[in-house]
Amino acid sequence: MILKKSKISVVALLSISMLLLSGCYTFRGASLDPNLKTIQIQNFAFQTAGGPANLSLTFNEKIKEYFQRNTSLKMTNSNPDLMFEGAITAFDVEAQAPTANDKGGLNRLTIRIQVKFTNAKDENKNYDQEFSFYQDFPQTQTITAAQGTLIPKILDQIVLDIFNKTAGEW
Structure with a gap:
């Protein structure tokens, strides 16, 4: 008798949870407005000196893949609900942690990307x-x-930061 009651309680709890969540999609701790479809x-663009010629292509593919894998949004080329555009603005290598000979013990590669995000449903x-x-x-x-x-690690983190900035705002 206790087993039947606990099964009923679990089913009831799951049903209530499904009803509460049916108003939005959720992914990785963020909620996606159900009105957003595309x-x-x-x-x-690649607007900096230095770096590999395919850096822009690599970034473009990484960000598209991440949003396709982690949202239910469909890619489109016309009248999107959400749009990203921008440019890779820096590919800098600088010496860090000088040694006794005044040479850098470490070098640092920094990549900067300017992102313009537009939400057609909510300015x-x-x-x-x-x-x-x-x-x-x-x-x-x-280098x-x-x-x-280095580049894949840097781009992965930037894509994650863009996603979190965007998804955190939904």
């Missing part, structure tokens, strides 16, 4: 902001040798 991510959610992240690498290693492992 997204457009324009190709980000209060729009933003135009720079996102950046860096990774350090040994001074004994060239050409290091960038294969």
Whole structure:
């Protein structure tokens, strides 16, 4: 008899939870307004000196893939509910942690991306902001040798920061 009551309680609790959540989609701690159906991510321009020629393409693919994988939004090229556009504005390598010989013990690669986000359903959610992240690498290693492992980590973090900024506003 107790087992039947607990099964009924669990079913009732799940039913109530489903009813409460039916008004919105949820993902990774953020709620997506059910009125938002489409997204457009324009190709980000490469507006800086230095860096690999395919950096813009790599970033564009990473951000599109992340939003497709983590939301129910459909990609579109016309009249999107949400739109991203912008440019890669910096690919900087700077010496860090000087050694006794006044040489950098570490080098730091920093990538900066300017992002303009437009929400056609709610202008209060729009933003135009720079996102950046860096990774350090040994001074004994060239940027050409290091960038294969550094760039993916940096871009992954920037995409996550953009997603969190955007999803946190929903």
